[in-house]
Amino acid sequence: MLKNDVRSFWDQGSAGEFWAVGSDPKSRFLAEERSRYRFEPFIPGFADFAAAADRDVLEIGIGMGCDHQQWARARPRRLLGTDLSWRSVAYARERFDLFSLKSDLVLADCERLPLASECIDIVYSWGVMHHTPNTPLAIQEAYRVLRPGGIAKIMIYHKWSLTGYMLWMRYGLMRGRPKSGLDHIYANFLESPGTKAYTVDEARQLFRQFSDVRIAIQLNYGDLLQSEVGRRHRGPLLRAAKKLWPRWLIRRLLKRHGLYLLITAVK
Numbered sequence: 001m002l003k004n005d006v007r008s009f010w011d012q013g014s015a016g017e018f019w020a021v022g023s024d025p026k027s028r029f030l031a032e033e034r035s036r037y038r039f040e041p042f043i044p045g046f047a048d049f050a051a052a053a054d055r056d057v058l059e060i061g062i063g064m065g066c067d068h069q070q071w072a073r074a075r076p077r078r079l080l081g082t083d084l085s086w087r088s089v090a091y092a093r094e095r096f097d098l099f100s101l102k103s104d105l106v107l108a109d110c111e112r113l114p115l116a117s118e119c120i121d122i123v124y125s126w127g128v129m130h131h132t133p134n135t136p137l138a139i140q141e142a143y144r145v146l147r148p149g150g151i152a153k154i155m156i157y158h159k160w161s162l163t164g165y166m167l168w169m170r171y172g173l174m175r176g177r178p179k180s181g182l183d184h185i186y187a188n189f190l191e192s193p194g195t196k197a198y199t200v201d202e203a204r205q206l207f208r209q210f211s212d213v214r215i216a217i218q219l220n221y222g223d224l225l226q227s228e229v230g231r232r233h234r235g236p237l238l239r240a241a242k243k244l245w246p247r248w249l250i251r252r253l254l255k256r257h258g259l260y261l262l263i264t265a266v267k
Contacts, residue, residue, distance in 0.1 A: 015064070017064060025094060025095075047070070047071075123153070129156055131196075152210070167189050217258045225242045
């Protein structure tokens with residue numbers, strides 16, 4: 001079953017875990033936080049963590065709990081976090097214990113949230129829903145638990161991205177399979193099995209039940225070949241490309257070919 005394969009992948013290493021370096025748990029969490037916001041400085045502006053004050057907030061897919069920690073610091077009325085991976089839930093619980101923070105952290109499937117309808121003010125999900133087999137159902141669940149006027153802040157992957165093109169060159173063209181489509185490439189070579197990516201129009205269709213939807217395309221550290229680019233990708237070719245990559249030119253001319261779609265949707 002695909003969902004079990006997805007869970008197994010993330011149970012072997014949580015998102016961002018390669019940034020968590022240090023001699024003790026607290027220093028590792030702090031190192032991960034520094035690197036996360038160094039290489040993804042747009043997250044706080046998109047999430048708007050301060051908006052959580054005195055509101056009910058749900059994060060779907062907490063990973064190691066870095067963004068969840070920011071939500072907690074904003075003093076929400078109630079904070080909940082879910083993840084499909086036991087490894088991620090364990091990391092987040094350890095993190096919250098170390099920093100004396102509170103949240104209801106549970107193992108849960110984003111396609112079947114264990115929550116009543118219309119009980120949440122803000123739903124946040126960073127790079128999660130494109131991994132679950134039924135992404136439309138996951139988005140429908142986010143819509144269901146939001147109160148009228150509630151806001152969803154969700155990042156999913158963008159199909160027409162530099163990351164996708166590079167993966168196609170590596171796993172399609174260089175393997176003599178130039179007809180491999182990007183859907184096949186993302187599903188088999190980016191992260192967990194079955195990973196998906198969407199065009200802007202496809203993303204709008206996914207969020208069509210919301211009353212107002214805004215979508216922005218964002219270059220990420222993978223597009224720019226900065227930092228580590230994931231557990232699956234290593235080797236001398238990548239190291240050489242990092243040294244030669246024209247980041248200034250990409251930032252100037254290829255802004256619309258980032259991997260991230262930043263979606264703000266109002267119920």
